[in-house]
Amino acid sequence: MTINQVVKIQNLTKKFGSVTVLDGINLEVHSNQCFGILGPNASGKTTLIRMISGISSKTSGEINVFGMNIDSSARAIKAKLGVVPQEENLDVNLTVEENLLMHARYFGLSKITARERANKWLKFFHLYDRKLEKIESLSTGLKKRLLIARAMIGDPQLLILDEPSDNLDFWCQELVWNKLKQLREEGVTQIVATHNIEEAERLCSNLIILDSGKIRKQGDPLGLIANEVPPEVIEISLKDIKCNTILDRVGKEVHCYKLQRGKLFMYAYDGLKIMDVLRQMGIGKIDMVFRKSNLRDVFMQFSDKELK
């Protein structure tokens, strides 16, 4: 084990009855990374991070966190973890502040330390003014912030988040992302499970694409984009014009294309040439987007197999 290796997973498999949820997962998370687990719903993301958090059993394989085996040292590992679940599970019988203080107690912190930390994280997530409120009076966004604050109460070295920006409005999403970035700058390693491609692109320094329980791709976001798809994309909404008509005209310039929900995605190394042809055809700019390819394009290759 190297010094900065936080999580090491070898050959991890999880079965529910005869259904294989995770199949031979191998991965490593290093300190100071924000490690993304990107995948569609039911791809096994939640199961995987629950197993890393020590709250789900595995069928076979090995999980080491901070160099300790999860089977034999769960308690010691969990003392250094912060876990943010997807489903809100705050203690509705307690106030905002009491939620943090009670969580601190589970971590075995003294009353003074608990109060200091609670104040620190309430302020950090702009919740301090609402510390005496009941959970039911909080909005979805505030609850999510409180969940992350709660996970930070034990000063974790590794923060594990399941869909941190799920169900949040734009402003709250920005706030959460900025705060997570700030935490990472302060040295908190993060693992983020998400189906939100923008989130993965914004937060993650490294990621895996998980689909049907298997790792399909692994790398840093920019590297993945560069290696997996041509650099430029043209999207056209198909209304009056037929797909084949366009493809016949642009010909070899298109490296590959994809049809999805009435939209044609053409991938190319030199998109401008295609744009010229399209302009000659008289296709308006309104129905057309010319852009750099992004993680979404990489992801689309695996989410379904329509790419030709």
Add this chain to the structure above:
Amino acid sequence: MRLDLNAISLKSSTRVCYRNFTVFRKTFFLGFPATLFEPLIYFAVFAIFIGTRKEGVEGRAYLKFLTPSIIVLSSVFSTTLESTVCVFMRMSLQKLHLSIISTPVNSEDVAVGEILWATTKGVIFGTITGTVLAIFGFIDSPWALLLPVVIFLGCSLFAIIGITLTSIVRNFDNFQYYFTLVLTPMVFFSGVFFPSENLPKIIKILVWFFPLKHFMVVTRELTLGHISPRLFIEIAWIIVAIFILILLPLKLLKRRLIN
């Protein structure tokens, strides 16, 4: 899934128990009258309909016979309600246990903590009921001061059974089987409302397996101040049962939470 006894930490368990106590303290006076009135209403009803007739049961006035019964019922019902419906709510609806086991507290600690709390609640309500009845003059033996200890033992057993059930039921309705098919017959055959000494032999053998029967005998003997070897045999029965069953809820709750 193997159960490792080292996975239990008493410190962590008491933290789970403390959480419940904190919430209980907040709402104590809201729920308190209801919980206290129920056994006292039983008592009042019996006092009015039967107690005024002077014929005794087992040679004593019926109300004296009924005093320990009311204490046992109030403690067993609070423990049972807490360890079944309330724990199920915290586990399945609030997902509270999931947030707790994401901290250094293990699922085994959660089980032990919940058992401890359900037991404590039984002791609190049993003791309050007993105190009220003593104030009314229905208890005169000083041995009754030991009742909280006995209630603690008896209620632990019911808490263990409760948590075990909670770990396996799918929804609230499933508890109905326990309440109607197990708890109610147990109450009628364990010498709570009338003596169980004259039951047919075959039923007596069956009743020997009822935890309530033994809890009832110990409580009754203490309130009456009868200190005999039988008392210790009954206490031993309860302790042995606790040791036999204790691993079951730990194992089952772990399976429920971790899978």
